[in-house]
Amino acid sequence: MAAVTHEVRRIIAVDFDDCLCQSHWPECGPPIWTTINAVKAEQAKGSAIILWTCRNGKALQDAIEWCRQYGIEFDAVNEQIPEQLALYASVPGVFDPDPRKIHASEYWDDRAVRMPKSSTGSDEKHILKKIHCKRILCKKIIRHKRRRSR
Template sequence: MELNNTIIAVDFDNTLCYSDWPNLGAPNLPLIKYLQREKSAGSKIILWTCRAGKPLEDAVRWCKYYGLFFDAINDNLPEIVELYGNNSRKITCDIYIDDRNMKLEELVGVS
């Protein structure tokens, strides 16, 4: 099996939504529009968040309200599980989008 689509994993709190957990907040509209364009172009989108239970349900409902739909939520894509024969705890993706992201240059002090 060959995967031809970009897989993007995106966090919710302070990434898609400017929130004060477990509350919801204002949308990050530029990011939402970017993800909608990527999905229309064939990318797969995974919601990758620490939320669970009702806070997760609220977040998914919030995303749907803003027109953002996911191919997986806190899980690998079915085609990834099939490809590797198991469902690793690590999400397989090409791009992680998270408010706590740090560039390697910032981490190790290299420019």
């Protein structure tokens, strides 16, 4: 089968809680300016931005409105951008016309761990150390939030 080639602009899927704003679930917390400014800079370069979040219903609508207040409009929310859907439809039988996984060039998420493309032992040790540190940090955040809510 021949490789499928396509020209699609850069696509960035951005998480909301603890990425665009400090999490105060279900409310929207204070902005994280570093991410907001990076999103705006990418939009100015022509990148497509997808809001990629577990929020739904009112919490999702609140997040979208919160982003608008900070000057961020999305090309899609929890779904493929139209160009990607058109690409999938252009190759019948090869791609699901609307797969569950959001296609992106990059995924910006506070809980992401970058996985290497090689499989050397040193990479494995580095990954396991990063995952262990993330788990410790998540546990500390949860404990802090519990103490704060009392």
